[in-house]
Amino acid sequence: MMETAIEIRDLVTHYGDREILRDVSFSIPRGRTTVILGGSGCGKSTLLKHLIGLLRPTKGAILINGMDITVMKEEELNGVRKRMGVLFQGAALLNSMTLADNVALPIREHTRLEESTIQIMVRMKLDLVGLSGFEDFYPSQLSGGMKKRAGIARAMALDPEFLFLDEPSAGLDPVTAAGLDELILKLRNVFKMTIVAVTHELSSLYTIADHVVMLDRGQVIFKGSLEGLRASDDPRIRGFLNRRPEAESYSPEDYFRFIAGD
Amino acid sequence: MKPSVVEHLVGPLGRKTISTLRAVHHASRLINSSFYWAFLSPFRGRRLRVRASVSEIVKAGYNSVPIVAVISLFVGIILALQSAYQLKKVGALIYVANLVGVSITRELGPILTAIIVAGRSGSAFAAEIGSMKAAEEVDALVSMGINPVHFLVVPKLFALMLMMPALTVISDCIGIFGGFLLSTTVLEIHPYNYFQQTVNALLVKDVVTGLVKALAFGVVITIVGAYHGFAVEGGAEEVGRRTTASVVASIFLVIVFDLFFTALFYFFT
Numbered sequence: 005m006m007e008t009a010i011e012i013r014d015l016v017t018h019y020g021d022r023e024i025l026r027d028v029s030f031s032i033p034r035g036r037t038t039v040i041l042g043g044s045g046c047g048k049s050t051l052l053k054h055l056i057g058l059l060r061p062t063k064g065a066i067l068i069n070g071m072d073i074t075v076m077k078e079e080e081l082n083g084v085r086k087r088m089g090v091l092f093q094g095a096a097l098l099n100s101m102t103l104a105d106n107v108a109l110p111i112r113e114h115t116r117l118e119e120s121t122i123q124i125m126v127r128m129k130l131d132l133v134g135l136s137g138f139e140d141f142y143p144s145q146l147s148g149g150m151k152k153r154a155g156i157a158r159a160m161a162l163d164p165e166f167l168f169l170d171e172p173s174a175g176l177d178p179v180t181a182a183g184l185d186e187l188i189l190k191l192r193n194v195f196k197m198t199i200v201a202v203t204h205e206l207s208s209l210y211t212i213a214d215h216v217v218m219l220d221r222g223q224v225i226f227k228g229s230l231e232g233l234r235a236s237d238d239p240r241i242r243g244f245l246n247r248r249p250e251a252e253s254y255s256p257e258d259y260f261r262f263i264a265g266d
Numbered sequence: 267m268k269p270s271v272v273e274h275l276v277g278p279l280g281r282k283t284i285s286t287l288r289a290v291h292h293a294s295r296l297i298n299s300s301f302y303w304a305f306l307s308p309f310r311g312r313r314l315r316v317r318a319s320v321s322e323i324v325k326a327g328y329n330s331v332p333i334v335a336v337i338s339l340f341v342g343i344i345l346a347l348q349s350a351y352q353l354k355k356v357g358a359l360i361y362v363a364n365l366v367g368v369s370i371t372r373e374l375g376p377i378l379t380a381i382i383v384a385g386r387s388g389s390a391f392a393a394e395i396g397s398m399k400a401a402e403e404v405d406a407l408v409s410m411g412i413n414p415v416h417f418l419v420v421p422k423l424f425a426l427m428l429m430m431p432a433l434t435v436i437s438d439c440i441g442i443f444g445g446f447l448l449s450t451t452v453l454e455i456h457p458y459n460y461f462q463q464t465v466n467a468l469l470v471k472d473v474v475t476g477l478v479k480a481l482a483f484g485v486v487i488t489i490v491g492a493y494h495g496f497a498v499e500g501g502a503e504e505v506g507r508r509t510t511a512s513v514v515a516s517i518f519l520v521i522v523f524d525l526f527f528t529a530l531f532y533f534f535t
Contacts, residue, residue, distance in 0.1 A: 097406075099401070
């Protein structure tokens with residue numbers, strides 16, 4: 005039996021009046037890589053933002069190590085955040101700072117270590133992601149793949165328990181994306197971290213996933229192992245894995261009514 | 267279902283009210299947390315961002331000195347010329363010194379500085395924070411447990427609260443010097459007389475009220491810039507729109523506050 009690190013219970017969330025997530029419940033096992041899978045606009049990035057406490061849900065609970073982060077005060081939440089690392093879609097490095105300063109930022113903020121110690125930690129983290137020697141580069145001088153690596157280095161700065169990755173390989177060429185997947189595997193194997201990755205890339209899914217949660221239109225349609233996903237005969241899952249476009253949902257009459265504006 | 271006539275009439279009013287109230291709510295929360303992180307949190311063991319503040323002081327203050335100096339000099343000269351045009355008629359040319367001195371220290375020094383700083387720094391604040399918001403950098407800060415107001419706004423607030431009065435002092439001195447330059451050459455007033463007249467005309471009160479205004483303008487410009495920066499939701503286009511909006515709003519609010527303070531000082535000093 006796998007130990008649960010994060011549990012999501014009946015999560016409901018809205019943007020204005022529009023419901024984005026509908027009664028989402030699943031759990032994330034400790035020390036494994038969980039991939040949250042789904043097409044564009046299925047609510048997976050929104051779900052990730054809830055997991056890291058950037059958004060508050062309309063209803064439901066998110067238990068991290070048994071504590072509900074949806075009812076925490078900002079101050080308490082910051083305590084939990086110190087144990088999380090997040091890689092954003094565009095890496096979200098601070099453009100006004102060098103790579104070394106970016107990686108050092110959470111360390112400087114949350115610890116009172118000597119500057120020389122911080123420098124050593126920064127070099128270790130950058131070496132871990134294969135960016136030694138790029139300490140004095142600015143984010144704008146790096147390629148997309150290097151930015152994501154640097155983003156991971158920053159997320160790893162405080163040796164977190166949890167690593168959240170938002171579309172880690174989106175927008176990268178296949179070789180760079182494969183390198184990044186390799187890195188994610190290494191992080192799980194070496195540091196035994198609980199990794200949560202949101203993606204729609206099938207190649208990443210097959211490489212990194214231990215556990216899969218699939219969302220469709222704000223609802224969980226699958227949770228379980230990769231083998232289970234492959235064996236599923238749900239047409240939505242089959243369509244996604246076999247890259248079949250969704251069937252036209254309009255009938256000709258509906259289409260006519262739609263363009264006529266009634 | 268089509269909206270009824272009543273909805274057409276009252277609906278926009280309600281929507282406007284709700285969005286205005288929401289803006290007031292966001293702005294007051296921003297003011298609240300800026301002042302909390304600037305003045306209360308240091309007493310609760312939080313670090314002051316000295317290095318970031320110094321860098322903002324250089325960007326917003328030191329780098330504004332040339333443009334503030336040149337504009338103040340020109341305005342001083344213009345003011346002397348315009349007042350001489352009227353005072354000449356009554357043979358009271360020496361009062362050019364009073365007019366220049368008082369109007370620069372009480373009014374034009376602070377307001378000119380505020381308009382320049384709003385255009386230079388207020389817009390830069392909005393653009394910087396706005397593009398960080400658009401690139402998820404603000405979210406990244408939050409996810410690292412770093413308060414974005416503490417990290418981004420407080421150094422700017424310190425910088426402008428310090429530099430607005432400092433730049434105003436420079437503006438006052440150079441503006442008066444501009445008037446002096448014109449009066450002693452074109453108007454042929456004796457330099458010593460002009461100097462004496464200015465010293466006699468100026469009260470400490472005039473200078474101090476000007477500096478109090480400048481301090482308030484500094485707060486207004488920072489908050490407006492930060493507010494518009496944090497309000498960015500979309501991409502690059504909205505950063506541009508918000509930057510423009512921040513300059514317009516901060517100049518407008520600076521003048522509103524100027525009216526308020528001028529009225530206050532008129533009745534209570």
